[in-house]
Amino acid sequence: MTQDLSLTAAACIIGDEILNGKTQDTNSHFLAQFLFKLGIELKRVEVVNDDMDIIANTIQRLSNEHDIVFTSGGIGITHDDISYAAIAKAYQLELKLDDDTYERVQAMLNKRKITQRKGYERLAMFPFPAELLRPQQSFLIPVVIVNQNIYILPGIPRLFQLLVESLESHLQQLCFKKLGKQIVGFSRTDIATQKSEGAIASILSTIQARNENLKIGSYPLMGNKEISVIVSVVGKNHDAVESVAQEIVKEINGWTLNENNNNNNNNNNKAHL
Template identity: 80%
Template sequence: MAQEPSLTAAACIIGDEILNGKTQDTNSYYLAQFLFKLGIELKRIEVVSDDMDSIAITVRRLSNEHDIVFTSGGIGITHDDLSYAAISQAFQLELKLDNDTYERVQSMLNKRKITQRKGYERLAIFPYPAELLRPQQSFLIPVVIVNQNVYILPGIPRLFQLLVESLKPHLQQLSLKKLGKHISGFSRMDIATKKSEGAIASILTTIQARYDDLKIGSYPLMGNKDISVVISVVGKNHDAVESVAQEIAEEIDGWTYTTGSNSNNKAHL
């Protein structure tokens, strides 16, 4: 069965705080779940430091290799917030003040009675030319889209998640434009077994060879006396995912697995 066409995506997570262990990256995890449900295939996640050249080189390469690139972090008012400048460098663009965003920032500062305003103009200086997307007019900072496929997003998880969710209609329209159809989300079914990976490896290899539109993954579950391995079946055809999951369950004496399940609540397919 031929694999259904899909858009591909990559994520570039920017920040020294991620690389030195100060902050745990949750944005790539959230993005992966969002894209999985939407039906866009996330192919790569890379983390880079707050360095102009590192950001520029990485984003330019990811842009060349994928339909969509999401960046996270490096947007702010201090010297180490380099994303706009670095991505501008990556595509040899200018940096230009966006008056609309600048006025929004000033209005926000007035409302909060902030008088020390040095650096806040950086929130409104974007690569130019670029598409500025505000899925909701209440958003202070827009999603800045460079090179038609690089989506520059903040690193603060709450803002990142809000903006990512707001992009859903835009990304659905993008898929319609690029693929000529609306993309469907991925489906996943998990099967648990007491058998070892060694005992089931050849079975999974044989089944996977028959389906190029599905991905079968094997994941040992350590420290669980009832379950040795969890097998995931992923694809866009829900019926095919369910059918193959049932086949695997029968071959390896497995059962449907959900987080927290064990041998005492087996649900054979």
Template identity: 50%
Template structure:
């Protein structure tokens, strides 16, 4: 069985923890990584505090192949992700001339003057790898410790920059995941033994089986949706067929992903 690349996510921001802002970045990351065949193992949300960021990122970096952070890289006093991660790995902080010059040019076009606050957005952990996979976006993805990718918290920019990494990440993963979903009108209690037996058989092939109950009545009389996922498409399909027959199920189409 081919080793699956694992990933982790660290979302930085008091606004997430207080409920002021809804985190959509981790969901987008999870969806993209699944499609690329990379297994997202954990998501941590931490406050805008140096020690919290350091602890989270250092721990995740040591336990997973890839780590993605979101948030805390703007110009204000509470944007401390860069310096916190630098401290976590014993790195310096250094102004990147290319990024600084780009920001200064944009500021001058607006008739403004470059300030120390603008300069903060061009001051990165050093040494680091600055990834500019899209030539039209000069603000880089900063990568440190060989596996930590530092991304912005603004969802639109997070999405664009993460998308720019797809080719690089695909080359690490090698193969994608396949997923099937089965609906049934039977309850979880009724199908529990069937799923346990199926999972025992699926473990050898690195295939995961999960069950997700529906609450309340629905027009299709669905009580549970069973998810089968793995990298061996033939085995995924075979296991799906077996489970479908045993739980009197039918293919489920998740309209939210259409």
């Protein structure tokens, strides 16, 4: 998408539990869908273990290469929750107790009648200086923004999703500031065909070469008797996406899928070779 301006983003998913198979990462999938609708291009997702230096080095590199970086995980109360400390280390920042957040944590513990409070101060120990963003005042933990583009978020999916969704207006304003215009979300049209991927490969290559502002992807389905391949057309110009999609429909003897059909097909055994 060479001419349609867009900010780029990366995600760093932090936690041994992801890498050893104990927990399945759903946060990157949610983030990808959110950014797609918003119009920010997610370029990279990396998963790292609970290692201070690896987290610090990964975040620093992603921050240098992308407009926005989102982290997920490692901000709890136990010894292996080291995301704040690792990111502080990456930028030679100190960890400082935020009084407002600490008071909120204490109020939450009082409400829940929790008496064993060792470690809970870690929920309010943030890299300093940093921007603390609470899109909603009811949030216990703020989104901590370091180096102007690193958004530190919890790993618990419900909290991660809540905080990400609350950032929509903030990110729209950020895009306007950086691009000088209102951000436009991506559009996608999916086309199904019974032809094999080999039979349509050259056709798609030719159409892609004429449409540099669009991304055309080919995704074979396994075990589906009605559909062999789904072709996706993605771009920020909705009319261009639809026009190219209709051209592909004719060329590969296909048909467009509505959103419900597409969601069902996404649950099948799909292979992207």
